[in-house]
Amino acid sequence: MTSENAAIQTCVAPTDRPGSQQNRTMQITRDINSLPNELISCIFRWIPVQHVFKFRRLCRAVNDSLLTTQFALLNMQLPSTHSPLQSDASMWLLVPEKYQAAMAREKLSQLEILDSCGSVKTAIPFPESVVLLSNLTTLNLSRCALTGAIPDVFGGLSNLKMLVLILSNNQLDGGVPASFNCLSSLFLLDLSKNRLMGPLPDFSDLNALKYLLVSENQLTGPIPTRFGSPSVLQFMDVRRNLFSSIPATISNLVNVSYLNISYNPISSPIPKELWSLINLVNLEMCHCGLTGSLAGIEALSRLEELDACFNDLTEGIPPNEIPEMRQLKSLHLIGNPRLSRQAWDFGGLENFEYLCMDRAVLESSTLCGAFIPCELHDLEIDAPQVDFEKILSRCIDMMEIVFTLLLDVEIDGQVGGDSPDDQGIAY
Structure with a gap:
């Protein structure tokens, strides 16, 4: 069969009539493009979905027939022959758009969890038929090679039950759809490590949101704080974006325990409202261009780790506030060379372990209490200087010893009359 014609050869059986030709061969050639769509659909409907679309290149008629909703419905009546890595859910991402919609309605409408991309390896657009999976509670399309904009289709259905949405x-690219706000049951939203741009939309109807991860994008505007129930949020990671300010409304996130705003061009004093987040356990705000002081941080009595390195802070934690931070385990302030001289007394902090600050700041300050030099930022506090000349000299001495030993072995072999083979030594 060529790309445009099909050749059908039939053998005509010999007859008893006089003059009949023995083994006569009849050749019929027909343009496959002229075959009815119904016939093409009947032929190809028996081929499993993971293979059927390989035949789209035969000709335009086959291509057009395989892309119809009618064919999709016929083909899906075939008993599933997928391997474990080619389930209906993973195949849904690979088939054409019309087939996706039919599959979503006919086979996946009751699906509650879709958390695998299966055999997806090539770039594919985000499937708009996702809104037809109205019973989904978990949609995990992480590492699925999805490209383009996220379609703003989530407002089409009011009964979406989605609890977890992971697209990391x-x-x-493009903006974050405003219709995400219709996912009122959502408690985890992960859009990290994409190319999303612009400000985050109003999430005032997301009353159940506990985890927000949008790191490593190009999002702009202020750090997001507008949620349906801001007191529900517990985990927010917005690092490595283009957020430009910390709004005073951040004080509404009273139950956040993990907050990472690092690598955002904020370049402003630390707002006092940040110290209202009394349930913070981990606060990371390095490389933000923050200025001013850490005074008031004693209110964060549950804080275990503070990373404010590589900013432009001029005052650290006031000496009278340090004893109030009983849970503090690590303090990272390297990259703030203008920190003023002060006393750092960690003696009353039973859990304190790691510290890193610029050496000049440490040398001009008073340190009390035990701690381990921080390895996170490759800082060596009070570590001995590396003497490369001494190391090189020692290496030379070791080489001389090795050569001397080898020479002794060779001399011993010659004196005793033994060959290297006799000694079991291979040179």
Whole structure:
């Protein structure tokens, strides 16, 4: 069969009539493009979905027939022959858009959890038929090679039950759809490691949101704080974006325990409202251009780790506030060379372990209490200087010893009359 014609050869059986030709061969050639769509659909409907679309290149008629909703419905009546890595859910991402919609309605409408991309390896657009999966509670399309914009289709259905939406580690661009706000049951939203741009939309209807991860994008505007129930949020990671300010409304996030705003061009004093987040356990705000002081941080009595390195702070934690931070385990302030001289007394902090600050700041300050030099930022506090000349000299001495030993072995072999082979030594 060529790309445009099909050749059908039939052998005509010999007859008893006089003059009949023995083994006569009849050749019929027909343009496959002229075959009815119904016939093409009947032929190809028996081919499993993971293979059927390989035949789209035969001709335009086959291509057009395989892309119809009618064919999709016929083909899906075939008993599933997928391997474990080619489930209906993972195949849904690979088939054409019309087939996706039919599959979503006919086979996936009751699906509650879709958390695998299966055999997805090539770049594919985000499937708009996702809104037809109205019973989904978990949609995990992380690392699915998704490209383009996220379609703003989530407002089409009011009964979406989605609790978890994970689209991280793709190549999605454009803005974050405003219709995400219709996912009122959502408690985890992960859009990290994409190419999303612009401000986050109003999330005032997301009353159940506990985890927000939008790191490593190009999002702009103030750090997001507008949620339906801001006191529900517990985990927010917005690092490595283009957020430009910390709004006073951050004080509404009273139950956040993990907050990472690092690598955002904020360049402003630390707002006092940040110290209202009394349930913070981990606060990371390095490389933000923050200025001013850490005074008032004693209110964060549950804080275990503070990373404010590589900013432009001029005052550290006031000496009278340090004893109030009983849970503090690590303090990272390297990259703030203008920190004023002060006393740092960690003696009353039973859990304190790691510290890193600029050497000049440490040398001009008074340190009390035990701590381990921080390895996170490759700082060596009071570590001995590396003497490379001494190391080189020692290496030379070791080489001389090795050569001397080898020479002794060779001399011993010659004196005793033994060959190297006799000694079991291979040179």
